[in-house]
Amino acid sequence: MSVNKEIKRVTTHILQKMKMDGERISMLTAYDFSMARIFDDAGMDILLVGDSASNVMAGHETTLPITLDQMIYHAASVVRAIKRSFVVVDLPFGSYQGNSKEALSSAIRIMKETGAHGIKIEGGEEIIESVKRIISSGIPVMGHLGLTPQSIYKFGTYAVRATEEAEAQKLLADAKLLQEAGCFAIVLEKIPALLAKQVAEELRIPIIGIGAGKYVDGQVLVMHDMLGINKEFKPRFLRRYLNLYEQILKASKQYINDVKGRDFPNDNEQY
Numbered sequence: 001m002s003v004n005k006e007i008k009r010v011t012t013h014i015l016q017k018m019k020m021d022g023e024r025i026s027m028l029t030a031y032d033f034s035m036a037r038i039f040d041d042a043g044m045d046i047l048l049v050g051d052s053a054s055n056v057m058a059g060h061e062t063t064l065p066i067t068l069d070q071m072i073y074h075a076a077s078v079v080r081a082i083k084r085s086f087v088v089v090d091l092p093f094g095s096y097q098g099n100s101k102e103a104l105s106s107a108i109r110i111m112k113e114t115g116a117h118g119i120k121i122e123g124g125e126e127i128i129e130s131v132k133r134i135i136s137s138g139i140p141v142m143g144h145l146g147l148t149p150q151s152i153y154k155f156g157t158y159a160v161r162a163t164e165e166a167e168a169q170k171l172l173a174d175a176k177l178l179q180e181a182g183c184f185a186i187v188l189e190k191i192p193a194l195l196a197k198q199v200a201e202e203l204r205i206p207i208i209g210i211g212a213g214k215y216v217d218g219q220v221l222v223m224h225d226m227l228g229i230n231k232e233f234k235p236r237f238l239r240r241y242l243n244l245y246e247q248i249l250k251a252s253k254q255y256i257n258d259v260k261g262r263d264f265p266n267d268n269e270q271y
């Protein structure tokens with residue numbers, strides 16, 4: 001279990017120590033103050049303000065439409081709630097692909113305007129100059145390889161990635177490039193468990209998986225999926241810890257019933 005719940009604040013140094021001690025790293029997405037407060041209180045090591053906000057908060061089909069300003073609004077809300085968790089924010093599509101200068105100014109806006117502790121960026125060799133430039137400014141960077149949802153239209157599907165040898169070799173090489181550039185951790189999304197194991201064993205930095213099996217140094221899920229708020233999304237890698245959709249539906253129906261039936265408010269619930 002958690003050896004490190006007592007620590008005051010999670011830092012990149014502590015995450016590195018967790019890998020060396022074999023303590024698994026817990027990471028979950030958060031997009032707002034109230035939920036972040038609960039996850040921080042629970043002892044979540046990392047909170048990710050994911051660009052999945054585009055899907056679960058705004059209702060878009062993909063992560064592409066969310067803007068840097070919208071990510072900053074979510075991230076600032078999360079940061080106001082936390083005492084202990086390390087907060088990482090996704091650089092959204094279109095805020096870094098232009099060049100490394102654009103990437104740096106987007107990362108700086110996130111750090112300045114939200115108080116977050118680091119940023120995450122999708123890709124390997126293609127974005128390595130941006131990664132280096134952001135890291136040299138003192139901002140911790142988390143990599144993201146495998147299924148990279150901002151490139152969905154390049155691939156056409158959300159199917160498992162790197163099942164072929166050439167793609168697996170490219171992923172391992174990209175992971176090493178990201179480590180050499182100075183990334184403090186890497187997310188691997190939807191790739192074979194044995195490939196993720198090899199990456200976690202060959203790299204010194206923590207490897208966090210989503211659909212990447214049990215041999216990595218930590219796990220991340222989207223909060224709406226983990227809590228069962230999302231009825232439609234159920235890939236094999238997801239474990240649901242609650243069925244909040246059904247519970248909220250039931251509570252909402254009860255409230256409607258109580259209002260219509262003049263049961264709410266009662267004598268004690270008025271002035």
Ligand SMILES: Nc1nc(=O)c2c([nH]1)NC[C@@H]1CN(c3ccc(C(=O)N[C@@H](CCC(=O)O)C(=O)O)cc3)CN21
Nearest residue numbers: 052055056063149157158159160222225233234235236
């Ligand atoms: N709610 C939510 N959860 C996520 O994990 C998530 C997002 N949104 N939005 C951004 C990305 C997209 N991600 C995804 C998207 C799809 C699958 C997936 O496995 N989809 C299908 C299979 C599709 C296929 O094989 O072509 C499934 O089984 O549901 C996994 C991760 C992860 N991220």
Ligand SMILES: CC(C)C(=O)C(=O)O
Nearest residue numbers: 029050051052187220
């Ligand atoms: C699925 C995780 C890793 C993510 O990038 C997101 O939530 O945006």
Ligand SMILES: [Mg+2]
Nearest residue numbers: 050051052090
């Ligand atoms: Mg993301």
